[in-house]
Amino acid sequence: MPELPEVETIRKDLEKEIVGKKIIRVEIFQKKSIKNSLNKFKKELKNNFITSVQRKGKLLIFELKKTKKHLLVHLRMTGQLIYNKKEKKNEHTGALIYFKDGSILHFNDIRRFGYMKVVDQKEKNKIIDNLGIDLLDKKFTFGKFKNLLKNRNGMLKAMLLNQKMIAGIGNIYADEICFLAKLNPSRKIDSLDDKETKTLYNSIRNIIRLAIKHRGTTFSNYVDAMGQKGKFSKFLKVYKKEGQKCSCCKKTVIEKAKMAGRSTRYCKNCQRQKRGNLSK
DNA sequence: CTTCTTGTTACTGA
């Protein structure tokens, strides 16, 4: 499930490979994956050039030279963007983008929730502005984070998953961040004191940074633009670890519960509900 | 067979 670290890994891979390349042909196999009319989609891409590969949250943004329009790609749950020198189409391939040098960008998506769409400046801005600040944005400082949390009352887990607040965190990293911060995912935002907020901020930065360093988490489906698995999987402390002993206190078993509508894994002992409530 | 999985949006009701 691509979250920010996975999408950033793909972005960096593709930036190296396809910037400046000319698109000569587009083939579509799953029209559900394309949010334009197929003719428009092909017309906008054919004989155009990709001038940059950007990202906001989990959304990939390819800048197109001639028209200054953008190709947006969201991988949702099972989407893949794989760059190859040769065609490696399979039954889940939704579209292929052929470059003049013979290389090919594959858009694969088992569950077909992901999408590709060419948008003009106005629509691009509308979609971008609907997302909160990107976790890697220089402006995502502790002060900014504290400000965002002001006058909020919801659950910690829901806040981390809310892309309109901060963009990029999904279910895996939300649980890992809460575990590192030693905060119960069901904590109310307005119950966090300054020290806890600071710990939370640092945990977000540290988990995301470490996950990018290890090229993301492959749990089931995710691969980078070269088709390689992410190596952060072996650093996971709580995600899908229910039933196993907590790696921190080494005695309590990791629990699984539904929070904010998502399955959530946490240690009841280490991630206390309130300060001073740590049972020993 | 049923249930669960996840990112996002839409909708309901408090």
Place this chain on the structure above:
DNA sequence: ATCAGTAACAAGAA
């Protein structure tokens, strides 16, 4: 306005 809860989407795994 804000928040919680749920359905919907799709396809596969358990």
